[in-house]
Amino acid sequence: MEPLVDSYGRRIKSMRVSITDKCQFRCTYCMPAEGLPWLKRSEILSYEEITRAVRIAASIGIEQVRLTGGEPLVRRGIMTLVGSLARHLAAGALDELTLTTNGSQLPKYAHELAGHGVRRINVSLDTLDADKFRAITRWGELDKVIAGIDAAQAAGLKVKINAVALKGVNEDEFAALIEWAHGRGMELTLIEVMPLGDVGEGRLDQYLPLSIVRARLAERFTLTDIDYRTGGPARYVNVAETGGRLGFITPLTHNFCESCNRVRVTCTGTLYMCLGQEDAADLRTPLRASEGNGPLHAAIEEAISRKPKGHDFIIDRRHQRPALARHMSVTGG
């Protein structure tokens, strides 16, 4: 089997699969207050279609699959999908099956996820203050997410916390988040807000460059750059005072597209080769048009040959509008 390599020589190993556009939260930087019109059921890939797409992608070199959304754990019967994908794990066709979640459904599912061979998950959590949590997510309850993290750790899942850095919202909390996460044996990664979709607020009001955050944290903690890589875009430091790892995802102040090894599939079967570009390939049509694997296989390979060199997000006074019309909840984070 030839590995999947794009025209810049990057080996593509990782596929993020959004399985629903729905989420119980309405995070201020992700969706507009009124939400987005939900997609029709017929537009969304069935579990059988997702499983088939993953099987074909794995057969041509995808090694790691991350389920996302929307909120992946709110799609009905989600464990049926996890169970089917887990068979590819058990058979060695996939190296890793993981997911990114808002955490609120983990009390219900953590145990089963671990039973299916999921080893680590990412939980998105931007604040430890219940009122602020409600304000950021508009609908969320912090207690439920903390209970979810408790359940995940009790089930033996390795948890990484992802927090979006938001100007004037959680910027006073990063030290507390670091101490809390590291105190519980979890990594923390901070993420710059990206100009994806119209959320009804100017992005300049939300955007906090992580270069500034890092400089402030360095006044309090001893941060040492380390070579640790997970294959994703984060760059890591060790925090001497906590003994834990802190990641920075900096798509604005510094992107690391040269090492990008991922593609994203939306819940309607559109493959995006880059989070920050419009170009995409339709996988749903070949998936539905033929029982043979050839057309889908060819569509994935052709799309990857078009993977762009990188993105160039800008947020400044002249660029406050979305760089792309689609929201993160549509593409899948």
Ligand code: SAM
């Ligand atoms: N519901 C799941 C969750 O909460 O993790 C998965 C989907 S969510 C869209 C994935 C990640 O994208 C979350 O960590 C969220 O904070 C992040 N996200 C959403 N919109 C973003 C934006 N405009 N810029 C940066 N990160 C964003």
